[in-house]
Amino acid sequence: MMPASRPHIIVEDLRIGWGTRVLMEHVTFGIERGTTFAILGGSGCGKSSLLRYLIGLEQPMAGRIDIDGVGQPHLYQGMPAFGVLFQSGALFSSMTLAENLALPLTTWTPIRGATVRDLVQAKLELVGLGPFAEHLPGEISGGMKKRAGIARAMMLEPDLLFFDEPSAGLDPISAVELDELINTLSRDLGITIVIVTHELPSIFLVAHDCIVLDKIAKGIVAQGDPRALREESTIPFVHNFFTRSSPGASASPGR
Amino acid sequence: MYQRFSRDSWRDPPIRQISVGIAAAAARKSPLMTITVRTEREGDRARLVPVGTFDVTHAPAVAQAVAQVPPDLEGCRSIDLDLTHLDRIDGAGAVLLARFLDRLDVDGDRTRIVADRNPEAARLITLYRQKRAESAPAPTRAMGLLATIGAVAADLPARVTDTLDFTGRCIAALPKIVTSPRSVDWHSLPRLVQEIGADALPVTSSANLLVGVIIGFLGVSQLGRFGAVVYVPELVVVAHFRELGPLVTAIVVAGRSGAGLASEIATMKVSEEIDALRSMKFDPLLWLVVPRCLALVLVVPLLTWVGDALALLGGLLATVAITDLTPRAYTLATIDAITASHFFGGLVKSPFLALAIGLIACAQGLATQGGAAAVGARTTTAVVLAIFGVIVINSLFTLLYVAVGV
Numbered sequence A: 001m002m003p004a005s006r007p008h009i010i011v012e013d014l015r016i017g018w019g020t021r022v023l024m025e026h027v028t029f030g031i032e033r034g035t036t037f038a039i040l041g042g043s044g045c046g047k048s049s050l051l052r053y054l055i056g057l058e059q060p061m062a063g064r065i066d067i068d069g070v071g072q073p074h075l076y077q078g079m080p081a082f083g084v085l086f087q088s089g090a091l092f093s094s095m096t097l098a099e100n101l102a103l104p105l106t107t108w109t110p111i112r113g114a115t116v117r118d119l120v121q122a123k124l125e126l127v128g129l130g131p132f133a134e135h136l137p138g139e140i141s142g143g144m145k146k147r148a149g150i151a152r153a154m155m156l157e158p159d160l161l162f163f164d165e166p167s168a169g170l171d172p173i174s175a176v177e178l179d180e181l182i183n184t185l186s187r188d189l190g191i192t193i194v195i196v197t198h199e200l201p202s203i204f205l206v207a208h209d210c211i212v213l214d215k216i217a218k219g220i221v222a223q224g225d226p227r228a229l230r231e232e233s234t235i236p237f238v239h240n241f242f243t244r245s246s247p248g249a250s251a252s253p254g255r
Numbered sequence B: 001m002y003q004r005f006s007r008d009s010w011r012d013p014p015i016r017q018i019s020v021g022i023a024a025a026a027a028r029k030s031p032l033m034t035i036t037v038r039t040e041r042e043g044d045r046a047r048l049v050p051v052g053t054f055d056v057t058h059a060p061a062v063a064q065a066v067a068q069v070p071p072d073l074e075g076c077r078s079i080d081l082d083l084t085h086l087d088r089i090d091g092a093g094a095v096l097l098a099r100f101l102d103r104l105d106v107d108g109d110r111t112r113i114v115a116d117r118n119p120e121a122a123r124l125i126t127l128y129r130q131k132r133a134e135s136a137p138a139p140t141r142a143m144g145l146l147a148t149i150g151a152v153a154a155d156l157p158a159r160v161t162d163t164l165d166f167t168g169r170c171i172a173a174l175p176k177i178v179t180s181p182r183s184v185d186w187h188s189l190p191r192l193v194q195e196i197g198a199d200a201l202p203v204t205s206s207a208n209l210l211v212g213v214i215i216g217f218l219g220v221s222q223l224g225r226f227g228a229v230v231y232v233p234e235l236v237v238v239a240h241f242r243e244l245g246p247l248v249t250a251i252v253v254a255g256r257s258g259a260g261l262a263s264e265i266a267t268m269k270v271s272e273e274i275d276a277l278r279s280m281k282f283d284p285l286l287w288l289v290v291p292r293c294l295a296l297v298l299v300v301p302l303l304t305w306v307g308d309a310l311a312l313l314g315g316l317l318a319t320v321a322i323t324d325l326t327p328r329a330y331t332l333a334t335i336d337a338i339t340a341s342h343f344f345g346g347l348v349k350s351p352f353l354a355l356a357i358g359l360i361a362c363a364q365g366l367a368t369q370g371g372a373a374a375v376g377a378r379t380t381t382a383v384v385l386a387i388f389g390v391i392v393i394n395s396l397f398t399l400l401y402v403a404v405g406v
Helices: A047-054 A097-108 A114-126 A142-153 A172-189 A200-206 A226-232 A236-243 B015-028 B056-067 B091-107 B119-134 B145-179 B188-196 B198-226 B229-270 B273-279 B284-322 B327-337 B340-347 B349-366 B372-404
Strands: A009-018 A021-031 A036-041 A062-067 A083-085 A160-164 A192-196 A209-214 A219-224 B036-042 B045-054 B078-082 B086-089 B111-114
Touching: A009 A047, A021 A047, A021 A209, A021 A219, A036 A047, A036 A172, A036 A200, A047 A062, A047 A160, A047 A192, A083 A142, A097 A114, A097 A142, A114 A142, A114 B056, A114 B091, A114 B119, A142 A160, A142 A172, A172 A192, A172 A200, A172 B119, A192 A200, A200 A226, A209 A226, A209 A236, A219 A226, A219 A236, A226 A236, B036 B056, B045 B056, B045 B091, B056 B091, B078 B091, B086 B091, B086 B119, B091 B111, B091 B119, B111 B119, B145 B284, B145 B349, B188 B198, B188 B229, B188 B284, B198 B229, B198 B284, B229 B273, B229 B284, B229 B327, B229 B340, B229 B349, B229 B372, B273 B284, B284 B327, B284 B340, B284 B349, B340 B349, B349 B372
Parallel strands: A036 A192, A036 A209, A083 A160, A160 A192, B045 B078, B045 B086, B078 B111
Antiparallel strands: A009 A021, A009 A062, A209 A219, B036 B045
């Protein structure tokens, strides 16, 4: 990581919402190239909404989003510069896994035939789904759908991946496997990864940097290395979030 | 020299074409150098040197370069892959090189990656080779034509028994409506009556009005040849009240509400809402199917009745417009022609047609398995079956009336 280099993503004084309702304002942060960045916060604080703005699905009310120095991504223009994993995997249910993965390649590149098959099969193997190329999304489990979603997001070899709640709804073992996959992508392929999540174990395992969002504050309440925030933060919400305690409750299971 | 452009060539081509074109152009002529794999051979040792940009936009050129490596490497006992002259490599380039090494290693391990100057590239290629080794081969699931025909044929009996099973369970559930009325979602009934009935009124009414006009014109042109225009009102009454009124209304409702109900229930099924109902001990047949069928049975006769009235108006408009018959004479002849047997002979059919639409739509919805594509397929099947079923049931009633002599 070179601190002198320009951040991969810059968000400046962003205000988002619908109509007159402001969901979040004064959101400012930067994401360094090659790092894994977590967007944290309680349920309903607008984490996933913020992601929709970052990937260009929505237009902000004010402020600036800049990815790779070219501004907020435009929909439908040019080859996608990043991959996105949606919460449920968002695989197209009428296509096999192989067809799902081949779609971005055959749409955006002149690659055809056996080369497509090789690249698709290699990506499936990378996420441990080698034997399932001919399966339909309806025939595999939720964790496998997410891994297939990651494989599809990586088909165009982007240097930036967005993950929306990758480990939500997975058993602890699958979640750890997914976290290890994320670490592999970050370490071996040097990909910048932005994760929206509220899974604590996963945050400490993968994230280099994070922001914590709060519904009441309508914006960022803390920013930094999650391990440092856990140890040092004095903000009650952030402390409770990282130590998994609710105000005035004991942490041991009830009887 | 002038170059002539057709008007279309001035317009911007679609965005997708442009960017694919750019990628293709980039793949054809890389600005720096061509993409090749150089081969250097000394005795039984060979050295392969990939040169150029090995990334996803250049993948076709990479695949071609790899394929052009001469097959005379046979006999080499050791092959080195030297990555020092690689411009850039990404996952796609790494995969193609990894598969290339896999092919060279078929006769036993003889390849080695020289990674002194480019450890990232070496790690990438090794990653994809490892993952291939860890992965089990994919089983093939392709089916031949004969097997497909066989599978469809073998599936047929199950489809028939499924239909019978659904009908039987519906009948078995009927007594429970009385014994445990709280297991039916009565609160949804007003909404369903609104959606299936009131909201459909404009479309069913105008369809019936136009059918009345058509029968009117047809009657004038055919009966007029025998000077029997005065019988046109009776023709409209008999044809529309007995047959076309119930049929046209039911077909419009089947297309409209049949699709709506089937897709609603199908979406509930794929998003596990049906499972949630069942886990809470609600029978979806009672909770969902009964109110929908009931709403249809209540509303379709009403729509038919309104449609009948508008068809009379349509017949009147058509006849008065092109003959000397006065509106008053037409109306009087119509009143004479309407008998209880014509009127109720048609209306009696409507609830049965409505019930068929409801049962078919709900059965298809509940049978949905899979995702978005399955919802679409089931909805299509529901509409096709509902329209076909409506026509068949209507024909059976006609046969019955002829046999009984009503």
